[in-house]
Every structure is written in structure tokens, then in C-alpha cells.
Amino acid sequence: MGTSFPNSKTLSLFSLQVLFTASFSSPSTAFANETLSQCLISHSQASHPIISAIYTPANSSYSTVLQSYIRNLRFNSSDTPKPTLILTALHESHVQAAIVCARKLSVQMKIRSGGHDFEGISYVSISSPFFILDMINFRSVDVDIETETAWVQVGAILGEVYYGIAAKSKVHGFPAGVCPMVGIGGHLSGGGYGNMMRKYGLSVDNIVDACMINVKGKILDRESMGEDLFCAIRGGGGASFGVILAYKINLVHVPEMVTVFRIQRTREQNATAVVYQWEQVAHKLHEDLFIRLVMDVVAGKNTGEKRLLSMISDGFPELGLRSSDCIEMSWVESTLYWMNFPIGTPVDALLSRAPKGLMHLKRKSDYVRQIISKDKLELLWKRMIDLERPILTFNPYGGKMGKIPTTETPFPHRAGNLWKVQYATNWHEEGHEAAQHNIELTRKLYNYMTPFVSKNPRAAFLNYRDLDLGVNHNGDESYEEAKVYGVRYFKGNFNRLVKIKTKVDPGNFFKNERVFRFFPGKKKVKCPNK
Numbered sequence: 388m389g390t391s392f393p394n395s396k397t398l399s400l401f402s403l404q405v406l407f408t409a410s411f412s413s414p415s416t417a418f419a420n421e422t423l424s425q426c427l428i429s430h431s432q433a434s435h436p437i438i439s440a441i442y443t444p445a446n447s448s449y450s451t452v453l454q455s456y457i458r459n460l461r462f463n464s465s466d467t468p469k470p471t472l473i474l475t476a477l478h479e480s481h482v483q484a485a486i487v488c489a490r491k492l493s494v495q496m497k498i499r500s501g502g503h504d505f506e507g508i509s510y511v512s513i514s515s516p517f518f519i520l521d522m523i524n525f526r527s528v529d530v531d532i533e534t535e536t537a538w539v540q541v542g543a544i545l546g547e548v549y550y551g552i553a554a555k556s557k558v559h560g561f562p563a564g565v566c567p568m569v570g571i572g573g574h575l576s577g578g579g580y581g582n583m584m585r586k587y588g589l590s591v592d593n594i595v596d597a598c599m600i601n602v603k604g605k606i607l608d609r610e611s612m613g614e615d616l617f618c619a620i621r622g623g624g625g626a627s628f629g630v631i632l633a634y635k636i637n638l639v640h641v642p643e644m645v646t647v648f649r650i651q652r653t654r655e656q657n658a659t660a661v662v663y664q665w666e667q668v669a670h671k672l673h674e675d676l677f678i679r680l681v682m683d684v685v686a687g688k689n690t691g692e693k694r695l696l697s698m699i700s701d702g703f704p705e706l707g708l709r710s711s712d713c714i715e716m717s718w719v720e721s722t723l724y725w726m727n728f729p730i731g732t733p734v735d736a737l738l739s740r741a742p743k744g745l746m747h748l749k750r751k752s753d754y755v756r757q758i759i760s761k762d763k764l765e766l767l768w769k770r771m772i773d774l775e776r777p778i779l780t781f782n783p784y785g786g787k788m789g790k791i792p793t794t795e796t797p798f799p800h801r802a803g804n805l806w807k808v809q810y811a812t813n814w815h816e817e818g819h820e821a822a823q824h825n826i827e828l829t830r831k832l833y834n835y836m837t838p839f840v841s842k843n844p845r846a847a848f849l850n851y852r853d854l855d856l857g858v859n860h861n862g863d864e865s866y867e868e869a870k871v872y873g874v875r876y877f878k879g880n881f882n883r884l885v886k887i888k889t890k891v892d893p894g895n896f897f898k899n900e901r902v903f904r905f906f907p908g909k910k911k912v913k914c915p916n917k
């Protein structure tokens with residue numbers, strides 16, 4: 388059933404091949420790192436020395452600096468292309484120097500904040516040479532309860548933001564992702580959803596100002612960048628438009644106590660009926676409720692047979708919830724609960740940047756707009772049990788998500804969506820064969836889901852970056868190539884982004900060359916919206 392998916396096979400194979408066979412000519416690398424270091428030094432201000440922010444491969448800390456923000460072990464292998472230099476910028480003048488020198492020497496620049504990109508594009512490039520502008524030292528979180536806002540720098544992690552808000556108020560929070568180690572830079576420029584989405588929308592719906600550096604090295608705020616560019620960096624992906632230094636966010640109101648629960652049901656315990664009921668109600672419930680559904684294949688404890696385990700978190704009585712299942716806690720404690728920390732874990736666990744249990748990862752995404760019947764659910768369980776590894780997570784929409792116009796931000800997946808699907812495969816095995824196998828399992832489940840998900844385009848979530856959806860070769864066809872995945876991520880907003888990109892970065896300096904290229908260059912950009 389529904390295993391056809393035009394174009395994806397060739398494109399995805401191509402992207403893998405490119406990644407794994409890329410080779411570097413060392414002379415040009417050596418040349419580039421030396422001149423790049425020299426250029427950076429000569430462009431830095433005496434008051435803010437840059438030398439201590441430069442890591443070349445000759446530096447004994449180079450590998451540690453590189454690896455400490457690789458969050459997908461798929462890109463921690465010896466043949467993953469390595470940067471010729473890492474600049475851990477300490478001051479905005481270092482970012483300016485990076486842009487000036489990268490342009491002057493034609494070295495590809497990758498911008499990394501939290502390093503959680505699922506395809507590693509913040510620290511891997513097929514361009515030779517390339518370097519990393521690492522924003523990890525820009526990590527202040529400045530909360531102002533009086534104005535109910537906060538300035539958060541891009542290298543801060545979500546946990547630091549949650550912690551920083553809670554340290555000043557028990558009744559304020561911020562709607563963003565579930566994993567506390569995700570970086571602000573990628574998360575807020577690409578969307579940012581979490582369990583307050585039905586109440587307050589996405590992170591991008593709660594940004595009120597930003598500070599960034601453009602291709603000319605100029606520092607801009609909302610007023611000086613203008614509303615178009617300010618819109619683009621709230622969901623259009625930061626890396627195509629400039630280097631973002633910080634976002635100003637609006638805090639939202641949370642009750643002093645929230646209620647959480649987690650229920651597990653196996654297939655034998657009527658999981659199908661529970662899921663079917665979830666399908667009817669989760670997107671219609673009061674927007675104060677968010678019930679995420681996770682479907683996983685687990686081995687039966689006693690019999691060893693595989694079972695489908697269904698796990699439901701966060702409050703809804705009709706699903707067989709007993710009051711003993713419910714736990715009251717503060718909002719900030721609930722952020723830990725969602726990450727499976729034991730109850731009572733001190734809140735400063737949110738500040739930890741030491742990753743636990745890193746694995747090799749593949750993610751894909753979909754949007755569901757119609758209920759899946761019980762019979763089809765049963766078939767889906769069978770398919771999942773065959774494939775064994777990929778996990779499905781359903782995040783319900785509705786509430787505020789259905790009320791924000793699709794044109795408000797680049798993120799277009801609003802009214803009409805019942806829930807978002809995340810396909811997740813995680814593995815420990817090293818090597819290309821294991822990677823190929825696990826990626827293939829993920830694609831198989833994705834193909835199986837074709838009849839049940841959005842079509843024309845089959846939509847996808849930018850923050851769940853998925854190179855299967857297309858890569859760019861930066862040739863004459865780059866606009867057409869970008870459109871293939873661009874309309875999936877942005878739908879009708881894609882052309883508006885192309886227009887903004889063409890205006891603010893006509894030379895296409897800011898690019899994720901494996902992913903994005905809103906090509907302005909010589910070829911005339913077709914903008915039906917103009």
C-alpha cells in the first residue's frame with residue numbers, strides 16, 4: 388500500500404553519497420585555515436582579541452570543541468568532513484570578522500548554536516574548505532518580569548531559558564521544545580514547538596524582536612532589518628539570512644501548578660481503541676490540554692514477543708485516566724517530567740549541557756488532516772512491528788495553532804492539521820551499513836503512511852530537517868530544486884522567502900549548500916506572488 392514517493396529515492400541516495408564520499412584536498416585546506424586565521428586576526432579589534440576563539444586542527448582542543456555539540460552520532464564518524472577552523476565567537480566583532488573573511492576568501496561558513504540539527508548541517512559541509520562559526524559563547528538569558536519579555540542569546544539552550552524564567556516567576560513560561568538541550572539559534576529560527584503549542588502557538592509566534600548580523604557585517608534589530616526579514620528569521624531558517632545573535636521573546640502565563648500524567652497501553656490493552664479515541668478528540672480538546680501520543684514497539688517482558696506500546700502523556704480523563712495517574716507540579720518541573728527525569732529531580736538539571744545517551748538519528752515528519760480508521764491503525768501496528776525500530780509520535784494541533792494565519796510567519800502548518808507525525812529511528816551501531824539500514828526503515832514507515840498524510844505538497848517541519856526531501860546542487864536549477872523541498876516546509880510562504888532572501892543576500896553568501904539555496908544569482912527568480 389502506498390509505497391510510491393516520487394523523486395525521494397534518487398535524491399536521498401544522492402545526498403548520502405555526497406556526504407560519505409566527499410574528499411578533501413589537504414593543500415587547499417591547509418592554505419585556507421592559515422589565511423583564514425590570519426584574516427580573522429587582522430579583522431579583529433584590539434579591545435576584543437579573536438585569537439583565543441580560533442581552533443585549527445593543530446590545536447589540541449579542536450576535536451573536543453567540534454564534538455561537544457555534535458548531537459547526532461551519524462556525523463561523528465572519521466569520514467564526516469571536518470572544518471578547517473572553528474571560531475567560538477566571544478564578541479559580535481568576531482562574527483563580523485567571520486563574515487568578512489569568509490566572503491573575502493570564499494570559505495563556506497556554517498553557523499552552529501546548539502548543534503541539534505538532525506542532518507548535521509550546522510557543522511558538516513560538502514564544500515571544501517568550510518569552517519564553523521560556533522555561537523556557543525553567546526548564551527545569556529535576560530528575563531524581565533515587569534515587561535514579561537526576555538532577551539535570549541542564540542547559544543543558550545531551552546533548559547537555561549526555562550530555568551531563567553522560573554527563577555524569577557512561578558507563573559511565567561515560554562512555549563518551546565521538549566528537549567532542554569536544544570539551542571535557541573536553530574530552534575527559534577526554524578519554528579519551535581512544544582507542549583504549550585495548543586495554548587500559545589510556536590516559539591516563533593512569541594518573538595518580538597531580534598538582533599542579527601547581515602551579509603555586510605551590519606548589526607540589525609527589528610526596526611533596522613524591517614518586517615520582511617524579521618518575519619523570515621521566525622521560521623524560515625536563520626542560516627539563509629544572516630547570523631542571529633539574540634531573540635527577544637514574550638513570556639506567557641502558566642498556572643502555579645500544572646497536572647501531568649503518562650499512561651501506557653499495549654495492543655492487548657485496547658491501544659487501538661485508545662488511539663482511535665485520541666484521534667477524535669486530541670485536536671478538539673480545550674487548549675489548556677496537550678496529549679502527546681507515542682507509539683513504540685517494545686519487547687514483551689515475560690514472553691519476549693513484540694508488543695505495541697502506546698504511551699499517552701498529559702491529561703485527558705476519557706482515556707481511562709485515574710486520579711492516581713495525575714501528578715501536580717510547577718511548570719518548570721513539568722519540563723523535566725516530559726524529559727523522563729525522576730520526579731523530584733532538582734530544577735538545575737535543566738542547565739546541564741552534558742548529553743546523556745547520544746545515538747545515531749534519523750527523523751522525518753508529516754501532517755495528518757484526516758482521521759485514520761481503526762482497521763488502518765491495526766495494519767499500521769503490524770507494519771511497525773515488522774519494521775521494529777521506527778517510533779511514531781503524534782503531536783495534536785488545534786487550539787491556538789488553528790487560529791494563527793498561515794501567512795503570519797514562514798511556518799505554514801496551521802488550521803486544518805489534526806496532528807503532526809514525527810518518525811524517529813535511533814541506533815547505536817556505528818558505520819554506513821547500519822546507518823543505511825536504519826534510514827531505510829524510517830523511509831519504509833514514511834512510505835507506508837502516504838495515504839494518511841497531507842498531499843500536494845506532502846508537508847514537512849523545517850526543524851525536523853530531512854535531506855530525503857531534496858538537496859541542492861547550486862546549479863542553474865537551484866531555484867527549482869529549492870522549490871521541491873521549500874514548498875513542503877513553507878507551502879505558499881516559500882516564494883515570499885525567496886523574495887526576501889534575494890533582497891537581503893543577493894550573492895547567496897548565507898547558504899546551507901546541501902539544503903537551501905534560494906538562488907538569486909544570474910537566473911531570474913520566478914515569483915508568482917510578485
Ligand SMILES: Cc1cc2nc3c(=O)[nH]c(=O)nc-3n(C[C@H](O)[C@H](O)[C@H](O)COP(=O)(O)OP(=O)(O)OC[C@H]3O[C@@H](n4cnc5c(N)ncnc54)[C@H](O)[C@@H]3O)c2cc1C
Nearest residue numbers: 500501502503504509564565570572573574580625626631
Ligand atoms: C533531541 C532533540 C529534541 C528536539 N526536540 C524538539 C522539540 O521538542 N520541538 C522542536 O520544535 N524541535 C525539536 N528538535 C529539533 C530542533 O528544534 C532543531 O534541530 C533546531 O534547529 C536545533 O537548534 P540548534 O541551535 O540546537 O541547532 P544547530 O544544529 O546549531 O542549528 C540548526 C540550524 O540553524 C542554523 N543556525 C543555528 N544557529 C544560528 C544562528 N545563530 N544564526 C543563523 N542560523 C543559525 C544552523 O546553521 C542550522 O541550519 C529537537 C532536536 C533534537 C536533536
Ligand SMILES: *[C@@H]1O[C@H](CO)[C@@H](O)[C@H](O)[C@H]1NC(C)=O
Nearest residue numbers: 416417418420421443444445
Ligand atoms: C591547517 O590544517 C592542516 C590540516 O588540516 C594542519 O596540518 C595545519 O597545521 C593547519 N594550520 C594551522 C595554522 O593550524
Ligand SMILES: *[C@@H]1O[C@H](CO)[C@@H](O)[C@H](O)[C@H]1NC(C)=O
Nearest residue numbers: 438439440441445446447448
Ligand atoms: C588552542 O586554542 C586555545 C584558544 O585559542 C588556546 O588557548 C590554546 O593555547 C591552544 N592550544 C594549542 C595547543 O595550540
Ligand SMILES: *[C@@H]1O[C@H](CO)[C@@H](O)[C@H](O)[C@H]1NC(C)=O
Nearest residue numbers: 450454457460463464465745
Ligand atoms: C565521537 O568520535 C570520537 C572520535 O572517534 C570519539 O572519541 C567520541 O567518543 C565520539 N563521541 C561520542 C559521544 O560517541
Ligand SMILES: *[C@@H]1O[C@H](CO)[C@@H](O)[C@H](O)[C@H]1NC(C)=O
Nearest residue numbers: 652653655656657658660707
Ligand atoms: C477493552 O475494551 C473492552 C470493550 O470496550 C472492555 O470490555 C475491556 O475491559 C477493555 N480492556 C482494557 C484492558 O481496558
